[in-house]
Amino acid sequence: MRFALPLGLIFGLALSAPGLAAVGDQAPLKKMDWSFEGPLGTFNRADLQHGFQVYKEVCSACHSLNRVAFHTLSEEGGPSFTSAQMKAIAAGYKVLAGPNDKGETVDDKGNPLTRPGAPADTFPPPFANEDAARSANGGALPPDLSIIEKARAGGPDYVYSLITGFGQKPPAGFKVTEGKYYNPYFIGWDIAMPPPLSDGQVTFVDGAPNKIADEAKAVVTFLAWTSEPHLEDRHRIGVGVMAFLIVLSGLLYLSYRRVWKDAH
Amino acid sequence: MSGPSTYVPKTEFTRWLDSRLPLLRFTHDTVLTFPTPRNLNFWYAFGAILTFFLGVQIVTGIVLAMHYVPNANMAFDSVENIMRDVNYGWMLRYMHENGASMFFLAVYVHMFRGLYYGSYKAPREILWILGVIIYFLMVLTAFMGYVLPWGQMSFWAATVITNLFSSLDQVIPHLGSIIATWLWGDFAVGDATLNRFFSLHYLLPFVIAAVVGLHIWALHVPGNNNPLGIDVKGPQDSLPFHPYYTAKDAFYVGLFAILFAVLVFFLPEYVGNPDNNIPANPLVTPTDIVPEWYLLPFYAMLRSIPQKLIGVLVLAGAILTLAFIPWLDTSRVRSNRFRPLMKQFFWVFVADCILLGYLGDQSADAVWHIGGTDVPLVWFARLGTAYYYAFFWVLMPVVGLLETPRALPDSIAKSVLAPAE
Numbered sequence: 087m088r089f090a091l092p093l094g095l096i097f098g099l100a101l102s103a104p105g106l107a108a109v110g111d112q113a114p115l116k117k118m119d120w121s122f123e124g125p126l127g128t129f130n131r132a133d134l135q136h137g138f139q140v141y142k143e144v145c146s147a148c149h150s151l152n153r154v155a156f157h158t159l160s161e162e163g164g165p166s167f168t169s170a171q172m173k174a175i176a177a178g179y180k181v182l183a184g185p186n187d188k189g190e191t192v193d194d195k196g197n198p199l200t201r202p203g204a205p206a207d208t209f210p211p212p213f214a215n216e217d218a219a220r221s222a223n224g225g226a227l228p229p230d231l232s233i234i235e236k237a238r239a240g241g242p243d244y245v246y247s248l249i250t251g252f253g254q255k256p257p258a259g260f261k262v263t264e265g266k267y268y269n270p271y272f273i274g275w276d277i278a279m280p281p282p283l284s285d286g287q288v289t290f291v292d293g294a295p296n297k298i299a300d301e302a303k304a305v306v307t308f309l310a311w312t313s314e315p316h317l318e319d320r321h322r323i324g325v326g327v328m329a330f331l332i333v334l335s336g337l338l339y340l341s342y343r344r345v346w347k348d349a350h
Numbered sequence: 351m352s353g354p355s356t357y358v359p360k361t362e363f364t365r366w367l368d369s370r371l372p373l374l375r376f377t378h379d380t381v382l383t384f385p386t387p388r389n390l391n392f393w394y395a396f397g398a399i400l401t402f403f404l405g406v407q408i409v410t411g412i413v414l415a416m417h418y419v420p421n422a423n424m425a426f427d428s429v430e431n432i433m434r435d436v437n438y439g440w441m442l443r444y445m446h447e448n449g450a451s452m453f454f455l456a457v458y459v460h461m462f463r464g465l466y467y468g469s470y471k472a473p474r475e476i477l478w479i480l481g482v483i484i485y486f487l488m489v490l491t492a493f494m495g496y497v498l499p500w501g502q503m504s505f506w507a508a509t510v511i512t513n514l515f516s517s518l519d520q521v522i523p524h525l526g527s528i529i530a531t532w533l534w535g536d537f538a539v540g541d542a543t544l545n546r547f548f549s550l551h552y553l554l555p556f557v558i559a560a561v562v563g564l565h566i567w568a569l570h571v572p573g574n575n576n577p578l579g580i581d582v583k584g585p586q587d588s589l590p591f592h593p594y595y596t597a598k599d600a601f602y603v604g605l606f607a608i609l610f611a612v613l614v615f616f617l618p619e620y621v622g623n624p625d626n627n628i629p630a631n632p633l634v635t636p637t638d639i640v641p642e643w644y645l646l647p648f649y650a651m652l653r654s655i656p657q658k659l660i661g662v663l664v665l666a667g668a669i670l671t672l673a674f675i676p677w678l679d680t681s682r683v684r685s686n687r688f689r690p691l692m693k694q695f696f697w698v699f700v701a702d703c704i705l706l707g708y709l710g711d712q713s714a715d716a717v718w719h720i721g722g723t724d725v726p727l728v729w730f731a732r733l734g735t736a737y738y739y740a741f742f743w744v745l746m747p748v749v750g751l752l753e754t755p756r757a758l759p760d761s762i763a764k765s766v767l768a769p770a771e
Contacts, residue, residue: 335601
């Protein structure tokens with residue numbers, strides 16, 4: 087479906103105008119203006135830091151962030167926490183420890199040994215494994231969020247629409263499954279995730295506005311960064327590469343014209 | 351290669367080398383002085399562009415292979431590791447991923463160019479067939495490469511494509527299943543499949559490079575065709591490859607590199623499928639399994655046939671047909687510039703391929719609303735497939751016999767230096 091628009095335009099086909107939406111079809115996504123989109127896009131630092139707080143206080147209750155290492159939180163192009171803040175964040179998490187000096191991996195009560203997180207660790211998952219996660223969530227598996235915005239069509243707009251898309255009245259005739267919630271942006275409409283955000287749910291450390299829209303915008307920005315941590319690098323290098331190639335091609339064009347001057 | 355060598359070694363060392371390994375003589379004759387028709391246009395730059403992208407794919411691929419782990423449990427993680435932790439790994443990976451698209455874009459232009467100017471006609475049949483072999487190897491390589499990240503689309507593309515062989519069960523019971531099992535190295539797509547695909551994905555580009563060598567060799571015997579499709583008749587019709595075509599090709603490679611950079615740095619995920627950022631899961635089938643854009647026309651053909659075996663034969667035949675073109679085209683005139691009727695069928699054929707590509711990207715049950723009725727897209731795919739085959743097997747032989755071509759110019763030099771009209 088990705089090429090429907092450009093190819094549709096080539097053919098001038100207004101024929102495939104969307105028909106009547108069927109039950110369970112995704113509603114058109116809310117189209118937001120993201121600072122990180124476009125060829126020069128960068129992440130909004132405040133949104134990244136707020137978004138991290140939303141993930142930590144809300145999403146992380148069910149969703150893992152397995153691929154993100156703590157040290158990246160203080161790297162360039164990311165949330166830009168100071169090194170000290172990043173270490174404090176890491177130390178605030180308990181991660182599984184290796185065997186102790188007696189070779190034990192569990193304590194007296196049989197619980198796994200843990201230690202405070204270090205910068206090289208990744209975010210520890212909320213559940214021990216998939217079975218535990220499903221068992222705690224009515225059979226549904228909360229997906230890992232590390233690259234969620236590259237793994238869903240619509241990316242940031244999809245995640246934003248989804249987490250702000252609760253609370254609408256289901257269309258007449260659609261029965262929401264017990265234990266699930268109606269969300270028109272979720273394919274099938276029945277989602278196991280309860281509405282995650284509410285106005286004022288997260289109190290940002292700098293006292294920034296915290297309506298649902300603010301919280302959602304922040305966490306979507308944060309997850310855009312976890313999905314593509316080198317986005318700012320990519321854009322910056324891309325501009326340099328483009329400038330180089332355009333100058334190079336200009337010079338190549340001049341040499342081409344000069345070589346061919348007498349050949350026509 | 352065409353004509354006696356004009357190389358004269360100038361120093362003691364090059365004289366010594368020339369009588370032992372005439373490498374410089376070879377380079378001199380094939381790259382520097384090689385006589386090339388003086389009227390080659392933009393569309394002839396794609397050979398150089400393709401060579402450039404073969405190089406890009408091999409170099410980025412070799413470095414990626416240093417970090418990639420071909421193991422069903424670790425492949426996806428190792429690719430994510432390349433994207434996050436390997437220095438500039440994201441750049442290498444996006445170059446490799448989008449480089450494949452650029453490679454196919456260039457090869458399609460190159461093939462349509464060959465079709466339009468009749469570059470497959472005598473004495474260039476072997477040159478054309480070697481090109482078809484390169485294209486087929488590219489398809490194989492790209493397919494196996496697509497499997498390596500071991501995302502949902504990787505896994506399910508591997509499953510769907512290898513399962514095509516099981517249609518042979520309809521001919522000889524169990525034959526297809528045995529072949530599929532042999533390809534998988536297991537009873538399903540799994541770790542063994544991934545490992546062999548990686549091994550072959552690393553091997554095949556070097557096979558491609560070797561066939562490209564033969565392709566260029568076969569090109570240098572008769573020399574280039576040209577937009578007029580008439581033979582080079584003397585030195586006034588040609589120019590030495592260097593500096594004329596090195597300079598011209600370098601400029602067009604530069605332009606193509608700009609397009610490449612736009613994809614890599616600003617739209618790296620445009621040609622990709624979001625589902626491939628979900629780790630492979632044999633228990634969950636994606637809603638729509640689609641190949642990369644460059645294979646969509648063939649996918650549309652495959653899906654348009656309800657009977658599986660015939661569908662597979664139509665798919666394979668679509669590529670195989672290309673090898674017969676030199677003998678299907680009955681026209682005495684090479685270039686479509688002088689073939690008023692065939693030229694029109696050619697452009698319809700280009701549109702047909704794009705239409706099939708579009709249809710291959712739509713979900714299987716999609717419809718178009720025309721005049722109040724829902725017409726399933728599969729009917730358009732059938733029409734498109736029919737035209738694809740008819741173009742080669744009916745129009746090429748028949749139009750060549752019926753059509754009255756326009757008068758050909760006397761020589762390349764005349765038409766370039768004093769353009770008619």
